[in-house]
Amino acid sequence: MIKSFVISFRLKNAYRINSIIYSLKQLPFIKKILPNRLYQNKGIKIFGNIINILLEILNIFLGKFLYIWLMIFSLLGIYEGNSPDIFLHLFFFLTLAGAILNTYMFNPTKDKYYAMILMNMDAREYTLSNYFYAMIKTIVGFLPFTVLFGYLAGVPIWLSFVLPIFVCAVKMIMAAYNLRVYSKERKVINENNPPRSYWIFVGLFLLCAYGLPFLKITLPSVVVVIFFFLAILVGLLAFKSIWKFSYYRKVYKELLLNSPVYMTSENLKNQVVRENTLKQIEYDERFTSTKSGFAFFHDLFVKRHRKILTLAIKKQSIVLIFLFLFFVVVLLLNKGIHQQVNTILLTYLPYFVFIMYLLNRGQTVTQAMFMNCDHSMLTYRIYRTPKVILGIFKERLKTLITLNLIPASILGIALPVLLYITGGTDNPLNYLVLFISILAMSIFFSVHYLVMYYLLQPYNAMTEMKSSTYSIVQGLTYFVCYFMIDLQLPTMTFGLAISVFCILYSVISLFIAYRFAPKTFKLRV
Numbered sequence: 001m002i003k004s005f006v007i008s009f010r011l012k013n014a015y016r017i018n019s020i021i022y023s024l025k026q027l028p029f030i031k032k033i034l035p036n037r038l039y040q041n042k043g044i045k046i047f048g049n050i051i052n053i054l055l056e057i058l059n060i061f062l063g064k065f066l067y068i069w070l071m072i073f074s075l076l077g078i079y080e081g082n083s084p085d086i087f088l089h090l091f092f093f094l095t096l097a098g099a100i101l102n103t104y105m106f107n108p109t110k111d112k113y114y115a116m117i118l119m120n121m122d123a124r125e126y127t128l129s130n131y132f133y134a135m136i137k138t139i140v141g142f143l144p145f146t147v148l149f150g151y152l153a154g155v156p157i158w159l160s161f162v163l164p165i166f167v168c169a170v171k172m173i174m175a176a177y178n179l180r181v182y183s184k185e186r187k188v189i190n191e192n193n194p195p196r197s198y199w200i201f202v203g204l205f206l207l208c209a210y211g212l213p214f215l216k217i218t219l220p221s222v223v224v225v226i227f228f229f230l231a232i233l234v235g236l237l238a239f240k241s242i243w244k245f246s247y248y249r250k251v252y253k254e255l256l257l258n259s260p261v262y263m264t265s266e267n268l269k270n271q272v273v274r275e276n277t278l279k280q281i282e283y284d285e286r287f288t289s290t291k292s293g294f295a296f297f298h299d300l301f302v303k304r305h306r307k308i309l310t311l312a313i314k315k316q317s318i319v320l321i322f323l324f325l326f327f328v329v330v331l332l333l334n335k336g337i338h339q340q341v342n343t344i345l346l347t348y349l350p351y352f353v354f355i356m357y358l359l360n361r362g363q364t365v366t367q368a369m370f371m372n373c374d375h376s377m378l379t380y381r382i383y384r385t386p387k388v389i390l391g392i393f394k395e396r397l398k399t400l401i402t403l404n405l406i407p408a409s410i411l412g413i414a415l416p417v418l419l420y421i422t423g424g425t426d427n428p429l430n431y432l433v434l435f436i437s438i439l440a441m442s443i444f445f446s447v448h449y450l451v452m453y454y455l456l457q458p459y460n461a462m463t464e465m466k467s468s469t470y471s472i473v474q475g476l477t478y479f480v481c482y483f484m485i486d487l488q489l490p491t492m493t494f495g496l497a498i499s500v501f502c503i504l505y506s507v508i509s510l511f512i513a514y515r516f517a518p519k520t521f522k523l524r525v
Helices: 002-026 036-040 042-071 073-078 083-101 110-118 123-153 157-185 196-215 221-244 248-257 266-280 294-304 311-333 335-347 351-359 362-377 386-421 429-456 468-486 491-520
Strands: none
Touching: 002 042, 002 110, 002 123, 042 073, 042 083, 042 123, 073 083, 073 123, 073 335, 083 123, 083 157, 083 196, 083 221, 110 123, 110 248, 123 157, 123 221, 123 248, 157 221, 196 311, 294 362, 294 386, 311 335, 311 386, 335 386, 335 491, 351 386, 351 429, 351 468, 362 386, 362 429, 386 429, 386 491, 429 468, 429 491
């Protein structure tokens, strides 16, 4: 088993190094300098190994640190009550939610495909060795931060050492359950696309985690500790089931080969992509349009792809309305938290940059535009003319802004209402700034993603992403939005600044898109 792990680790390492070199060769200007024989260069491979080790260390520690700090410790001041109890309450329910969505076992990754499908490695040895390595990384990664933040929150040191073990135990219980589902129903659970029932439980656990403390209800520490040790005992039984399971090759064959990304046959892969695309399109004679020209073409696209374009918007809107009503009820029943919530609304507006980033559908919509329209239309010369490109761009921009403004408007109305309920503000302009800044952020992300798509069009005719620049811009966007979470600035100051920035950015971006999109919007080779 150790030999299998060493081979799999070297394979993963080689894949990551080659990916780093490939990404470098996709960057503008740099790709012309770097030769193809770069993959054979020992110096570059040593550099890649160093980068790979640093990424592995970041993977072990950084995510765990941000998770405990941002999702648990930084929120303790919001709730009234005993900090150790609240810390353990949040950690308990968030761990349950996380275990449902990520067991580390049922994630179809390329290294698994290369090892078990292409290289025909022993599936059981590969799975178990890498799974236990993932569990060790979980314990090592969590331990420093459960001890640190647990100590700051008043949790006993000995219990802080138990928390990472509890995380691993719950993940093993969920992994064993998924394996049992396969044994009985021959159904493989893909962590990237979990069943709807799983999302219901995730939602309930998140609601219990963050909602109950607002009502001054938290699980007593004694009860949480009992659950911890029960989970660890059940986790040992789950470990036994995982160890004895005999059908890992069948599980991963079904998991990996049913994902188009890992199919070796290009014809088969393209066939699956086309079939999935066709399922998302609604062919109905009632779908027509009174518009003409580019507007007619785009209007038909929107109506035939409403499942992709509008379904998620409706779900977001329903969730936001539910959360708004929930917080209204909580605030009316518990006036003791009014001051804390009021302070948050007047100083944590930067946090909503990240929320608007998550809500915005720009990336998903542009992917749908390529997969279901541009992927075929860009092969026609007429579709690549400046007049057509800019005409379609204008119609798409209006649609994307309109769609994203629906949930943004709900949030923009909810925040001033909650501010009023919690005691209001001395400056009435804060109500208006809250509303306008949320809408400005929504428009910003709509413009940003569409302009980025047109200027950096990242896909080739096989629907593969071929632009490192596009990925870098995506990563920078996420990083900046995530960085905003920890900022605390007055709503008036930040709201006006972000609104002005969004307007200027949108105007400049649109000007650049109108100038260069006819040259950059094309299929990649």
